[in-house]
Amino acid sequence: MSARRHDNIHRRYSEQSSTISNDAPNHYTVGSRNNGLPCSTGQRKVLMQNIATLVKQINKERHNYSDILVKDGESFQFRLPSGYARTQTEPVESQDILNFLREAGKSDGTMDYNEIAASNGGHMDFAITFDDVRYRCNLFRFGGVGRLGMSMRKLNDNIPSLSDLALPRLAKSFADRATGLVLCTGATGSGKSTTLAAMIDHINSTRPGHIITLEDPIEYIQRNKKSSVTQREIGEDVSTFAHGLKAALREDPDVILIGEIRDRETCEAALAAAETGHLVLSTLHTTSAPKTIERLLDFFHGDEKNAVQSVISSVLTGVISQVLPPSLDGKSRVLVAEVMGNFSNISSTIRNAKLQQLPNEMAQGFKDGQTLLNKELVRFVSEGHISKEVARMYSYSPFEFDAELKASRGAN
Numbered sequence: 001m002s003a004r005r006h007d008n009i010h011r012r013y014s015e016q017s018s019t020i021s022n023d024a025p026n027h028y029t030v031g032s033r034n035n036g037l038p039c040s041t042g043q044r045k046v047l048m049q050n051i052a053t054l055v056k057q058i059n060k061e062r063h064n065y066s067d068i069l070v071k072d073g074e075s076f077q078f079r080l081p082s083g084y085a086r087t088q089t090e091p092v093e094s095q096d097i098l099n100f101l102r103e104a105g106k107s108d109g110t111m112d113y114n115e116i117a118a119s120n121g122g123h124m125d126f127a128i129t130f131d132d133v134r135y136r137c138n139l140f141r142f143g144g145v146g147r148l149g150m151s152m153r154k155l156n157d158n159i160p161s162l163s164d165l166a167l168p169r170l171a172k173s174f175a176d177r178a179t180g181l182v183l184c185t186g187a188t189g190s191g192k193s194t195t196l197a198a199m200i201d202h203i204n205s206t207r208p209g210h211i212i213t214l215e216d217p218i219e220y221i222q223r224n225k226k227s228s229v230t231q232r233e234i235g236e237d238v239s240t241f242a243h244g245l246k247a248a249l250r251e252d253p254d255v256i257l258i259g260e261i262r263d264r265e266t267c268e269a270a271l272a273a274a275e276t277g278h279l280v281l282s283t284l285h286t287t288s289a290p291k292t293i294e295r296l297l298d299f300f301h302g303d304e305k306n307a308v309q310s311v312i313s314s315v316l317t318g319v320i321s322q323v324l325p326p327s328l329d330g331k332s333r334v335l336v337a338e339v340m341g342n343f344s345n346i347s348s349t350i351r352n353a354k355l356q357q358l359p360n361e362m363a364q365g366f367k368d369g370q371t372l373l374n375k376e377l378v379r380f381v382s383e384g385h386i387s388k389e390v391a392r393m394y395s396y397s398p399f400e401f402d403a404e405l406k407a408s409r410g411a412n
Contacts, residue, residue: 051076051092051100055152056131064331066189068135070097071142071149082330094148097139104130114148117141125235127155127217136219153189155219159201160194167195170369171320171339175199176206178254180317180342181274183261185286191324191335192283193219193259199281200257204229209254214244216259227254234259245269249276258282264299271308274315287396288373289319289340290358293350305353313351316342321373323394325386334385336394338373341365374404382408 054076058065067079072094076087098113106128117124123140134155142149162172174182182199184192197220200211204227211227216234223229230251238244241258242265248256249269260283261267274280286292293312300308322337340346345361362370377391378401388405395401 051096052103052130054087054089055100059131059133066154068152068154069149070100070152072097072147081326081332094146097148097150101128101139104128113139114141114146117148118146125216127219127233134219136217156194157221159197159220159222162198162202165191165195165198165335167198167320167335168337168339168369168371170318170341170371171195171337172202173369174318174320174341175202177279177317179274179277179279179315181270181312181315182279182281182317183284183292183319184281185284185289185292185319185321186323187285187287189324190322191333192322195320195322195335196257196281196283197222200229200255201225203227203255203279210252211255211257212248212251212253213257214238214241214248214259215257216241240266242266242269245273249273249278253278255279255281260284261296267296267299271311271315275311279317286321288321289338289362290355291396292319292321293355293358309353310351313342313347316347316350318342323373325390325394327385328387334380336373336376336380336386337371338376339369339371341368341370343368343370374401377401378404378408381405 051070055068058068058078062078062080065078065080069077069079069084070092073091074086075089075091077084078087079085094114101113106126113124117139118141123138125136125138128135128137134157136153136155137150139148139150141147162175174180184195186192200213200222201220203209204211204222204225207226209227211222211229213222213229213231214234215231217236218231218233222231232238232244232248234241234244238247241260241262245256245258245266246269249272256273256278258266258270258280261270270280270282284292284295286295293316296312297305297308318339318341320337320339322335324333324335326332327334340358340362342350343365345364346358349355349357349361359372362372374395374397377386377395380386381388381391391405392398392401
C-alpha cells in the first residue's frame with residue numbers, strides 16, 4: 001500500500017495517540033495574522049480567556065486537531081498529529097471551564113460541577129455539541145484543592161468504513177460473524193472506538209437485525225440502515241455497563257456493543273451474551289492479544305479461572321490490538337494492528353492455560369491473516385509509513401522489535 005493511501009486513510013481517524021512528540025510546536029497564536037502558525041516566545045500573548053471563543057477559533061484554523069486540554073492555571077492546549085501545542089493565551093481558571101459548559105448547554109447554571117466531579121471519584125464523563133462539533137469530555141479535579149481541568153476529544157460525525165481504516169483482512173471478517181466475542185484493545189487514543197464504530201456501521205449496512213450499544217458517552221451516531229440501532233449512554237439511559245448489558249439481553253438483540261469491559265460483572269455478562277448466540281464487541285486497555293486474555297482472566301480467582309478459560313476458548317472470535325503512531329511526515333496517524341483469530345490452535349492454547357505460547361501460535365497462523373505487532377511495525381517502517389524511532393516507541397517489546405527489524409533487513 002502506498003504512503004499516499006495510508007495518509008488518506010489514517011487522516012480519517014478521529015482518535016489520536018496520547019504520546020507527545022518531541023518535535024511538536026510549543027506555542028501557537030490563535031486568531032492572529034499568521035493564522036495559527038507557530039510563533040516565537042517573544043511575541044505578544046493573545047489575551048483570550050473565553051474558552052468558547054478559543055474553541056471556535058481553533059475549529060476555524062486547525063481542522064486536524066484531535067483533542068483540547070484546558071486546566072486551571074495553564075493556557076489553552078490542543079493536540080495535532082505531532083503532539084500537543086500550547087496557545088499564547090492567559091491561563092485558564094476553573095470558572096472559565098464552568099462558564100464554557102454553561103455556554104455549551106451542559107449546565108443551566110445551578111449545577112455545581114466541582115461537587116459532581118468530587119462525587120464521581122474526582123472526575124466525570126459526558127458528551128457535548130458545540131460549534132457544530134461533538135466532543136467527548138472528561139472533567140476532573142486536580143491539585144488537591146479542587147482545581148478543575150477538562151479534556152475534550154473531537155468526535156468525527158463521519159464513520160469510516162472498514163476499508164477506509166485498512167484493517168488486516170482477518171480483523172474485517174470479525175464483523176461478518178453472527179455470534180462470538182470481538183475485543184478491540186489498545187491505549188487511550190489508539191482508535192478503538194473508531195474501529196468498533198466502523199464494525200457496527202458495516203453490520204448495520206449489510207444485514208437486518210437489532211444492534212444495541214452501551215457507551216460512555218455515545219461517540220458516533222449510528223443511524224438505522226438495514227438494522228435497527230439502539231444507542232444507550234451510561235449515566236443517562238442506564239446506570240452501568242453491567243446493568244445495561246443485563247437489560248439488553250431482554251431486548252432481543254443480535255449484536256451488542258459494550259464501550260468497555262471494566263469489571264468482573266461486565267465481563268461475566270459479556271461472556272454469557274456471546275455464549276447464548278449474540279455477537280458482542282467491546283474494548284479493553286491492553287497492549288497485545290495475549291495480554292487481553294490474561295486481563296479477562298484477572299477478573300476471576302482460583303478455580304474460577306479454569307471454567308472461564310473454557311468459556312473464552314469457546315466464544316472468542318478474535319482480538320484486535322492496535323496503535324496509532326504518527327506518520328513519517330507527522331501530518332496524520334497510521335493504524336497498525338496485531339490480530340489474533342480464535343483458530344483451533346489458539347482455542348486449545350487458551351483452554352489449556354498456556355497463554356505464554358500464544359505469540360508462537362499466532363506466528364504459525366500468518367497465512368490465516370493473523371499478525372503480530374512487531375512484525376507489522378517493521379513492515380510499516382520498511383514501507384516508509386513511519387520512522388524506526390516512532391515504531392520502537394509504540395512497540396510493547398522494543399528489544400523484540402529491534403531483533404525483528406534487524407532480521408528483516410538481513411533477509412533483504
